[in-house]
Amino acid sequence: MQTAIFGGGSWGTTLANLLARKNGSARLWVREKELASLIRTKGCNPWYLPELELSPNLFVSDDLAQVTENAEYFLFVVPSQFYGGVLKTVREHLPKKPVIISGSKGITLDTLQTMSEVTEDTLIGLKPVFAMLSGPSFAKEVSKGMPTAVTLGCKDKTAARAIQDLLSTDTFRVYTNKDVRGVELGGAFKNIIAIASGISDGLGFGTNARAALITRGLAEMSRLGVAMGAQAQTFMGLSGMGDLVLTCTGDLSRNRQVGLKLAEGHKLLDILGQMKMVAEGVKTTESVHALGSKHKVELPITEQVYQVLYEGKDPLTAVHELMHRELKSEQ
Ligand SMILES: NC(=O)c1ccc[n+]([C@@H]2O[C@H](COP(=O)([O-])OP(=O)(O)OC[C@H]3O[C@@H](n4cnc5c(N)ncnc54)[C@H](O)[C@@H]3O)[C@@H](O)[C@H]2O)c1
Numbered sequence: 580m581q582t583a584i585f586g587g588g589s590w591g592t593t594l595a596n597l598l599a600r601k602n603g604s605a606r607l608w609v610r611e612k613e614l615a616s617l618i619r620t621k622g623c624n625p626w627y628l629p630e631l632e633l634s635p636n637l638f639v640s641d642d643l644a645q646v647t648e649n650a651e652y653f654l655f656v657v658p659s660q661f662y663g664g665v666l667k668t669v670r671e672h673l674p675k676k677p678v679i680i681s682g683s684k685g686i687t688l689d690t691l692q693t694m695s696e697v698t699e700d701t702l703i704g705l706k707p708v709f710a711m712l713s714g715p716s717f718a719k720e721v722s723k724g725m726p727t728a729v730t731l732g733c734k735d736k737t738a739a740r741a742i743q744d745l746l747s748t749d750t751f752r753v754y755t756n757k758d759v760r761g762v763e764l765g766g767a768f769k770n771i772i773a774i775a776s777g778i779s780d781g782l783g784f785g786t787n788a789r790a791a792l793i794t795r796g797l798a799e800m801s802r803l804g805v806a807m808g809a810q811a812q813t814f815m816g817l818s819g820m821g822d823l824v825l826t827c828t829g830d831l832s833r834n835r836q837v838g839l840k841l842a843e844g845h846k847l848l849d850i851l852g853q854m855k856m857v858a859e860g861v862k863t864t865e866s867v868h869a870l871g872s873k874h875k876v877e878l879p880i881t882e883q884v885y886q887v888l889y890e891g892k893d894p895l896t897a898v899h900e901l902m903h904r905e906l907k908s909e910q
């Protein structure tokens with residue numbers, strides 16, 4: 580079972596290493612030639628995950644033909660705004676019925692699409708089986724073998740079972756879920772709430788405020804998700820509540836870090852300029868803001884995060900406005 584993994588960031592490297600250790604081989608495509616060469620000579624990924632010693636069974640290259648040779652599974656772990664572009668260049672190397680797995684969590688800015696929709700559009704003419712890997716999983720913890728549970732959104736029962744077996748280890752437990760839309764929306768939306776939680780904590784507000792953001796963020800995520808065809812129950816699982824709790828409370832979250840820095844008064848462009856890694860929530864806030872208008876769904880936390888990120892609103896004013904909305908019933 581050969582797997583080709585696309586994306587030499589922290590998550591792609593972690594999953595590729597997990598697969599190489601578990602299945603005896605895996606092939607990782609790294610976009611940057613210089614990084615691919617450094618990984619091969621140093622046996623680690625010095626740019627994104629230096630502390631992880633990589634398996635000698637992991638083949639690393641910037642050459643798509645070499646990486647895709649004999650592959651049965653195609654795992655994409657690039658930032659979501661680049662997912663479609665990378666998939667398009669890989670297309671000529673894919674079989675007629677490729678199994679495509681996305682580890683990318685986000686919604687495109689230009690077309691407001693989830694990764695399953697981008698896959699469908701990019702692979703017209705092929706018959707892809709799509710699966711979305713999501714749930715609470717910091718690469719740093721997974722790479723150290725710390726117990727982690729995630730979920731795999733996939734409509735095809737046989738493929739879901741096969742991918743579950745492919746990826747599961749003693750410390751990485753993969754559940755399956757038929758609700759692909761719910762799994763991918765949960766993984767994308769939680770990043771917005773992680774930014775909000777970072778803002779709140781950075782302003783010195785307490786655990787009450789954070790718990791309120793997680794819970795009302797979950798309500799907001801479920802409202803939009805159901806309007807877009809997802810099942811509400813999915814958001815109570817690993818890709819909804821699970822990833823919300825992780826990234827709203829865990830300081831390893833890049834999205835939460837963006838929020839903490841915004842609360843300190845830093846400008847968004849300066850924060851992003853100093854980050855080598857991706858904080859998906861920044862662009863997903865803009866996409867979800869537009870989706871809220873399109874589906875006529877009220878998204879008050881997203882609205883405030885959007886105004887802080889893109890309209891220069893003072894974070895304290897955003898919190899004040901959330902607290903002074905019209906009083907409502909919880910349901
Ligand atoms: N890191 C984690 O803990 C983690 C866990 C679960 C899911 N994810 C998701 O995985 C995806 C990848 O994130 P990551 O954390 O591995 O990335 P990262 O922040 O560690 O690394 C950045 C990545 O972006 C790539 N990149 C930069 N510009 C690009 C371009 N123009 N075209 C294509 N690729 C480009 C780089 O090659 C590198 O692979 C994201 O959607 C993220 O939400 C990350």
Ligand SMILES: O=P(O)(O)OC[C@H](O)CO
Nearest residue numbers: 714715716717832833834
């Ligand atoms: O560091 P973040 O905020 O991108 O979160 C990483 C993963 O999505 C956690 O599950």
